[in-house]
Amino acid sequence: AAGVIQSPRHLIKEKRETATLKCYPIPRHDTVYWYQQGPGQDPQFLISFYEKMQSDKGSIPDRFSAQQFSDYHSELNMSSLELGDSALYFCASSPPSLISNLQETQYFGPGTRLLVL
Amino acid sequence: TQLLEQSPQFLSIQEGENLTVYCNSSSVFSSLQWYRQEPGEGPVLLVTVVTGGEVKKLKRLTFQFGDARKDSSLHITAAQPGDTGLYLCAGARDSGYALNFGKGTSLLVTP
Numbered sequence: 001a002a003g004v005i006q007s008p009r010h011l012i013k014e015k016r017e018t019a020t021l022k023c024y025p026i027p028r029h030d031t032v033y034w035y036q037q038g039p040g041q042d043p044q045f046l047i048s049f050y051e052k053m054q055s056d057k058g059s060i061p062d063r064f065s066a067q068q069f070s071d072y073h074s075e076l077n078m079s080s081l082e083l084g085d086s087a088l089y090f091c092a093s094s095p096p097s098l099i100s101n102l103q104e105t106q107y108f109g110p111g112t113r114l115l116v117l
Numbered sequence: 118t119q120l121l122e123q124s125p126q127f128l129s130i131q132e133g134e135n136l137t138v139y140c141n142s143s144s145v146f147s148s149l150q151w152y153r154q155e156p157g158e159g160p161v162l163l164v165t166v167v168t169g170g171e172v173k174k175l176k177r178l179t180f181q182f183g184d185a186r187k188d189s190s191l192h193i194t195a196a197q198p199g200d201t202g203l204y205l206c207a208g209a210r211d212s213g214y215a216l217n218f219g220k221g222t223s224l225l226v227t228p
Contacts, residue, residue: 004159033215042205043160045215056214090159092216104148104167104209106216108159 002027004109006091012115013081021076021112025093032074033092033106034066043090081116088113120144121208123219130196131227138191138204138222146208149182149189154203196226
């Protein structure tokens with residue numbers, strides 16, 4: 001079965017640079033979520049989108065922005081990168097209620113490992 | 118603040134033993150999910166529980182959602198070395214909203 005696709009899988013940037021992470025949800029899933037996981041930490045929610053509109057917002061820095069496009073893929077844009085932004089970034093997607101009665105279930109991608117030098 | 122308290126944080130047992138991991142909160146969740154995560158990889162969904170009192174079984178794994186939908190447990194029977202990994206519980210308030218994760222239980226099963 002198709003899973004959530006994230007690209008790139010690995011990214012190295014320098015301080016103050018920008019980065020764009022991409023997420024392609026499972027086909028027919030309409031909601032995407034972004035999480036940040038630091039070393040030894042549990043995933044922390046950043047932001048989510050449902051039908052291209054922001055549905056929930058967590059601890060996303062003002063330097064970051066995200067959007068969901070008409071084909072449901074999402075991009076996380078990160079500017080003025082800081083050393084502390086080094087982490088695993090996960091995208092997750094969930095299905096609409098029309099095809100699942102477990103629409104709250106989130107399926108995670110393999111993540112993008114970002115290293116800021 | 119950590120909405121979900123997971124215990125124990127670390128667990129080292131021998132093959133064949135049984136174990137239970139607990140996930141507790143003072144908040145009510147509309148659903149609770151259990152994931153398993155390998156280092157450097159994304160969390161892999163094990164189960165979603167949505168009904169208070171619900172019990173779901175996945176081979177040797179038994180998941181229970183508390184009657185009040187504030188807590189959950191994961192019981193593994195006859196643990197095997199292949200069960201080694203990080204187990205995370207996560208609660209959702211509603212669809213489209215953040216998952217609140219527990220800190221995770223790092224399980225090591227030795228032969």
